[in-house]
Amino acid sequence: MSVRALVVDPSAPDAVRLAEVPDPVAGDSQVLVEVSHVSLNYGDLNDARSGRVAPGAVLGSDAAGVVVRAAADGTGPAAGTRVVALTAGAFAERVAVDVGALAEVPASLDPARAAALPVAGVTALRALRAAGLGPGKRVLVTGASGGVGRYAVQLAARAGAHVIASVGSAARGEGLAEAGADEVLTGLDGLTDPVDVVVDSVGGPQLVAAWNLLAPGGSVQSVGWTSGEPAVFPPYATVGPAKSLTSFVIEGHAGADLATLARLAADGELTVGIGWRGSWERVGEAAEALRGRRVSGKAVLEVSGRA
Template identity: 45%
Template sequence: MKALTPTGRPAAAVGFAEVGFAEVDQPRPGPGEALVKVEAFSVNRGETFQLEAPKPGWRPGKDIAGLVVQAAADGSGPAVCRRVVGHPPAGGWAEYVCVPTDSLAELPDSLDSVRAAALPLAGLTALRLLRTAGALAGRRVLLTGASGGVGHYVTELASAAGAEVTAVTASAERGRRLTELGAAAVVHEIGAARGPYDLVLESTGGAGLPVALSRLARRGTLIWFGQASRTPATLDFFDFFKGPESATLRHFHYADSEAGHGAGRGVGYGADLATLVRLVGEGRLTPEIGRIAPWAETAAVLTDLRERRIRGKAVLTVSA
């Protein structure tokens, strides 16, 4: 079968390895896995970071949608010919991929594979991030990095839950879309956010994190869920006394089972994927897709994603 693999050659001027087509063996499902024929997959900026130094044998791809062609031998999960969205550990940029059945959710006829493929990583992160944040009604929320895939989902879900969201994005055009999704205010740099905020959802790191922290209310909470700047943050203990005294600073990773549906009952993503599918079907969640392209254009799409030329998600369609 065809799959996209790191070529070992650097992509021009962007600092990560190119990907290209290779012939690889079709995977064989292990216990509790289904074989899915991939119809579409989405790419994530974090995957370009992994491509900077790809591990031997690793093939990228964690967000897929397609058709089950071999059900799990243990009887778990969707049956053959069911359309699904999935979140495999890797290898999804291919014609076929094995996915643990507890990381699959069935799709209704109303949800096409392109929109479904935009859900897994960004949608799971947003859903679990807000679950970690707790009750949102009436809370003032500051969201950095708001114009990416996660940011669009967070803005829409948090606003619908009653939060007053201030979104940070450098682009006025992207800001208008965030306003449409429910943001109460949009600022184009973190320093323009007024505050104080009860909750800060911070994804940029670097110099932006201490500025975001300074906008936090006393005893507020900052949840740190990314470092898009690729730059470490420096914090000063005494700066907390200038406003966010006794604040809570919390690290977040979406794969932590405590953030998932049914905390402590395993790390599968299927139940939360089903929630995302339901929310889309009810018109309460909008997959924000800035680029749709055939998978032959994956290398160019990755470069544009890395250089922030794509708003929201980028989805590639798979053909034989």
């Protein structure tokens, strides 16, 4: 038996194509999930082109669907449970998922919105936690119109921080004030007062500028590098009062954090913005929109059934 999946193919546009792959086999502590929606991240496109995911392997990390086979060891959700998962090789009709890598989707949460939570939501949540988020902190979020950025703005505001959202253009800043941003800036124009926390997904010169704005004891969490440009620090930029620049990657199972995010989204305390939605057969269109910075929020693909 086989299933359809989005796999890495260096010869295809954006190095991704639909293909048949073997039906997944679940381990004792894994459930089998019938996937209905997946979310395409900028990082997925980089994974496909860079070789970080091997040719022929299934791409993706974000998925939502229904458990069709419970774990053999009796752990995790029962068959029929709606779930959201953060797992490697998520872009397939069926996926075997560790029970610690998923969470139940509340009845009031649309599965398309649930699928948009894992990578971006967990990144925002954990980066803010690692940076020492707290009431009254000044938090700068760069690339704030993207998936991670919009979640970071909302979560920081919810924690009582003063949130500064940096975007590439005025148009991309729409909705961020309503999401909780106290200031919405194009680039870092006009920002002179120090900040305590930076969640940076842009990299390049903007990362250097954000570092220069960081207050003593502050933290920059580097969660992405969408600019593709080098960051050149001038001499002695890293000499002075202690502050930190920390690389970021999601490690370990994300089930508990996914449960938190799903509950917040279901309760209306976290808005899930979907800027592109369509069949996974249109993955090329979604990829082009992401690369062209034409998606505010998340790009969600509907996993179409066989004809």
